[in-house]
Amino acid sequence: MLSCRGLRKDYVTERGEVAAVAGIDLDVAAGRYTAIIGRSGSGKSSLMAMIGGLSRPSQGQVTVDGTDIWGLCENDLAAFRNRRIGFVFQFASLLPTLRLVDNVALPAMLHRDRARSAIYSRAASLLAQMGLGDHLDAYPSEVSAGEQRRAVIARALINEPALILADEPTSDLDEQTEIEIMDELLAVNRERGTTLILVTHNLALAGQAERIVHIAHGVIVA
Amino acid sequence: MRLLASLALQNLGRRKARSLLLIAAVAVASGVVFTGATLMRSIDQSMAVGFTRLGADMMVVPDGALTNITAALLTVEPTDLVLDQDLFTNAKLAAVGRAAPQKIARVEHSGIGSHHESADLIGFDPALDFTVRPWLVEKLNRDMRPGDVILGAAREAPLGSELLIFGKPHIVYGRLGRTGVGTHERGAFMSFGTLDALAPSVHGHGGGPPAALQKGKVSGFLVELAPGATPLQARFSILSTLKGVKVVTGDSTMSGIRQGLSALLDGIMALMVLMFASTALMVSVLFSAIVTERRGELGLLKAIGARRGQVVGMMVTEAVIATGAGGALGVVLGILVMRLYERSLVYWLENVGVPFLWLDTPRMIAVAAGAIVLASTIGALGALYPAWRASRRDPYDLVRGEG
Ligand SMILES: Nc1ncnc2c1ncn2[C@@H]1O[C@H](COP(=O)(O)OP(=O)(O)OP(=O)(O)O)[C@@H](O)[C@H]1O
Numbered sequence: 237m238l239s240c241r242g243l244r245k246d247y248v249t250e251r252g253e254v255a256a257v258a259g260i261d262l263d264v265a266a267g268r269y270t271a272i273i274g275r276s277g278s279g280k281s282s283l284m285a286m287i288g289g290l291s292r293p294s295q296g297q298v299t300v301d302g303t304d305i306w307g308l309c310e311n312d313l314a315a316f317r318n319r320r321i322g323f324v325f326q327f328a329s330l331l332p333t334l335r336l337v338d339n340v341a342l343p344a345m346l347h348r349d350r351a352r353s354a355i356y357s358r359a360a361s362l363l364a365q366m367g368l369g370d371h372l373d374a375y376p377s378e379v380s381a382g383e384q385r386r387a388v389i390a391r392a393l394i395n396e397p398a399l400i401l402a403d404e405p406t407s408d409l410d411e412q413t414e415i416e417i418m419d420e421l422l423a424v425n426r427e428r429g430t431t432l433i434l435v436t437h438n439l440a441l442a443g444q445a446e447r448i449v450h451i452a453h454g455v456i457v458a
Numbered sequence: 459m460r461l462l463a464s465l466a467l468q469n470l471g472r473r474k475a476r477s478l479l480l481i482a483a484v485a486v487a488s489g490v491v492f493t494g495a496t497l498m499r500s501i502d503q504s505m506a507v508g509f510t511r512l513g514a515d516m517m518v519v520p521d522g523a524l525t526n527i528t529a530a531l532l533t534v535e536p537t538d539l540v541l542d543q544d545l546f547t548n549a550k551l552a553a554v555g556r557a558a559p560q561k562i563a564r565v566e567h568s569g570i571g572s573h574h575e576s577a578d579l580i581g582f583d584p585a586l587d588f589t590v591r592p593w594l595v596e597k598l599n600r601d602m603r604p605g606d607v608i609l610g611a612a613r614e615a616p617l618g619s620e621l622l623i624f625g626k627p628h629i630v631y632g633r634l635g636r637t638g639v640g641t642h643e644r645g646a647f648m649s650f651g652t653l654d655a656l657a658p659s660v661h662g663h664g665g666g667p668p669a670a671l672q673k674g675k676v677s678g679f680l681v682e683l684a685p686g687a688t689p690l691q692a693r694f695s696i697l698s699t700l701k702g703v704k705v706v707t708g709d710s711t712m713s714g715i716r717q718g719l720s721a722l723l724d725g726i727m728a729l730m731v732l733m734f735a736s737t738a739l740m741v742s743v744l745f746s747a748i749v750t751e752r753r754g755e756l757g758l759l760k761a762i763g764a765r766r767g768q769v770v771g772m773m774v775t776e777a778v779i780a781t782g783a784g785g786a787l788g789v790v791l792g793i794l795v796m797r798l799y800e801r802s803l804v805y806w807l808e809n810v811g812v813p814f815l816w817l818d819t820p821r822m823i824a825v826a827a828g829a830i831v832l833a834s835t836i837g838a839l840g841a842l843y844p845a846w847r848a849s850r851r852d853p854y855d856l857v858r859g860e861g
């Protein structure tokens with residue numbers, strides 16, 4: 237379902253060009269759980285951003301379900317991010333002025349094809365699934381970091397994406413919370429058949445994956 | 459879209475102090491623009507009436523004629539000396555804009571007023587007149603016809619009623635406002651044709667009709683300067699070209715007021731342009747900063763699938779709400795200030811001879827709407843560019859906080 241060919245990302249800095257991703261070919265079959273590991277600065281986040289339509293590759297192609305996503309026009313790419321991808325960032329990524337339920341409903345509200353009430357009831361049930369049923373009306377600043385991350389996962393699921401990209405979703409959380417959140421993601425992968433690509437430092441978490449991709453200096457080494 | 463509008467509104471609520479400052483700054487600017495525009499249009503409109511009411515810049519009368527200088531150069535004084543009616547038409551003086559001929563005869567036993575009262579019969583050429591009809595405060599709802607007379611403010615006869623002058627029926631066509639000159643207020647004004655028809659009934663000192671009532675002769679001319687010409691230039695060119703005339707200038711402060719007021723209006727205009735420019739600048743600087751501050755959130759919105767138009771729309775909506783509110787507040791403040799200073803303003807203007815008329819409500823509303831639209835446009839334009847630039851970037855760069 238996902239195929240990357242000759243993917244490169246070069247950043248221009250004052251000290252010259254940095255090749256964050258230096259030529260990656262990667263294929264992921266639908267419904268699989270793939271873990272990406274590698275040292276800090278090896279290019280994992282840059283790769284994820286290119287796959288998720290967030291960062292234009294310097295070279296190469298990303299094809300998702302037959303669509304060359306970087307060949308799409310602006311609005312189609314926005315729709316692709318919205319419909320097909322659920323992105324869970326490395327850091328807090330909720331809008332602070334919106335309640336949790338609004339944050340979760342937001343992607344569906346941006347490209348609206350359902351009634352508002354349907355969207356909101358789905359947002360509420362996703363939050364309830366994540367154990368946040370009592371915090372629908374809470375603002376992000378009123379809940380813990382772990383709860384925020386669960387809300388982000390709920391938001392990633394609102395449009396039933398084909399691919400979830402989770403970039404170290406639990407690195408800043410305690411071990412118990414990390415396990416709980418990973419369970420949620422794995423449950424989505426198993427029960428809904430959503431393809432999951434997870435970046436992690438935690439080798440135990442990576443060990444549960446069907447495939448482990450090891451990246452060093454912008455290339456796949458194993 | 460309602461969601462983006464409410465996001466914009468919430469964003470304004472996050473930095474209340476900053477939003478309020480922005481609103482206040484826009485309110486001051488749009489208040490000045492609104493007040494300035496209202497005053498300008500009011501004064502403009504008043505001046506159009508006022509300056510014509512001020513009458514002429516100068517009078518040209520036969521040399522040796524007695525003159526009674528009033529602030530309102532409205533008519534010449536009755537005299538036995540006359541000038542040719544086509545004096546100015548033939549001379550074509552560059553410094554003279556308009557020259558309106560008038561005939562004046564002071565008569566007794568005319569049937570106007572009480573038996574022994576004398577009254578001025580004043581003839582004017584409706585095609586050239588610019589000093590008599592601007593004073594009309596009421597008139598019949600039709601054009602002037604032969605046999606119509608306009609009465610001075612002191613005459614009581616109702617509009618449309620029949621008035622016998624030397625036994626001949628005339629219709630009261632209109633009435634002038636108070637000019638402050640007694641002879642005008644008791645006079646009867648009519649076209650040359652109407653006055654000519656009366657001439658045989660009027661007896662001057664020598665028994666025959668007064669000289670001014672002869673065909674082709676007039677008592678004098680009321681002169682308006684050509685645009686840009688000075689009274690001195692006009693006086694010189696009249697005296698050097700026309701023989702046997704005397705030039706009488708009105709109260710010289712009147713021309714001074716005309717210039718003073720237009721300088722004031724120019725000042726208001728310059729201030730408005732300056733306010734507009736500096737507000738636009740401030741709003742765009744502020745919104746560049748706001749966009750930079752919110753880069754991460756904009757990136758996030760893009761990452762979850764917001765289209766560029768939606769991201770730009772949200773920022774522009776935010777700006778339009780703030781500046782539109784500022785604009786509305788400015789209009790309210792402007793109205794309050796004008797109400798507060800209405801008395802002194804109107805007093806001052808009337809003091810210098812400009813009757814002040816407020817803009818009518820529909821025009822006032824139009825000016826207010828204009829000020830609010832202008833303010834929101836400034837906001838929209840100020841936010842548009844930084845928002846558009848940010849929206850072009852990859853969401854990942856925005857989220858990471860890169861340049
Ligand atoms: N916008 C940028 N400009 C310049 N260099 C960048 C930029 N983004 C990333 N880099 C560089 O590219 C390399 C890869 O960065 P990336 O964030 O992809 O690594 P990562 O594997 O996700 O690291 P971490 O595990 O710490 O998140 C790093 O050396 C980083 O310094």
Ligand SMILES: [Mg+2]
Nearest residue numbers: 280281282326
């Ligand atoms: Mg990373």
